[in-house]
Amino acid sequence: MTEPSRYGDELGVVTVTYFSGDTLERFLDTLEKATERAVQVVVADTVSTDGAPEKAAKRANVHLLSIGENVGYGTGCNRGVAELDDRYGWIVIANPDLEWEPRSLDALLDAAKRWPRGGAFGPLIHELDGTVYPSARLLPSFGRGIGHAAFGKVWPGNPWTRQYRQETGTPAERVAEWLSGSCLLLRREAFESVGGFDSRYFMYFEDVDLGDRLGKAGWLNVYVPSAGVMHLGGHSTSQASKKMLAAHHASAYRYLADRHQGFAWKPVLAAVKLGLALRLKLETR
8 A cells, every 4th residue: 555645735846046137037927827826936046146036035935045055956956845844745846047838837737647656747848949848858878878979969860869859759748768857847755755866966967867766766757748838048057158068078977877887887987988078178179
């Protein structure tokens, strides 16, 4: 018999800010029409000095958590979730540079009723130009990962990238291996059962790692294209693109190294590390 959840049915939204500017106001404005339910918002701010988090905190349903240092995305999310008591059994993790479509959050909650083993639910994500971001993917393997890394920019239609990104046909509700951490509805019971995000990932791959661990724990990652959001782009990260590229490559290596341990994998991992270092050098020339 399944143990009852210790968590209630209330809904909390956590967003991590780092010089998010005016995008945070738009995020909160559109969130009001994304669900008919009451929502408690936690703004987990790292080191912003633009006044946006303080302005947001004037809203009745917004709580500001001032972290005071740039701890990274996953750790910021974990700390934001910890601010919510056990009444909050549904947690949304979302970037502050999103705009919510009307009833989009309700659509995610409706999907959760259809998937009782669903641990994470991800919406369809539109880019500013209207294209659909491939937010529900397969887990990276050495074959797919190397092919995607080597040819993704120069040959976008290569088979490794197409397979990894799962861009096939009309978007349909389905199980994915991982979902973009830019917008996730999480069953808190599932999120806490795997210890939340791994704080070793400063940025990037924390969502891949979470999806993998949720799957291994028996939960499902469910893509819900009937829910939609608009991603305005990397407002916070645009100031430090070289740093972000380095963080991406470091996280990619950590993800693979964690899953391929033992002496036999050492030469392969050494080659991967060298390849990532060369790629970083080429991309930041």
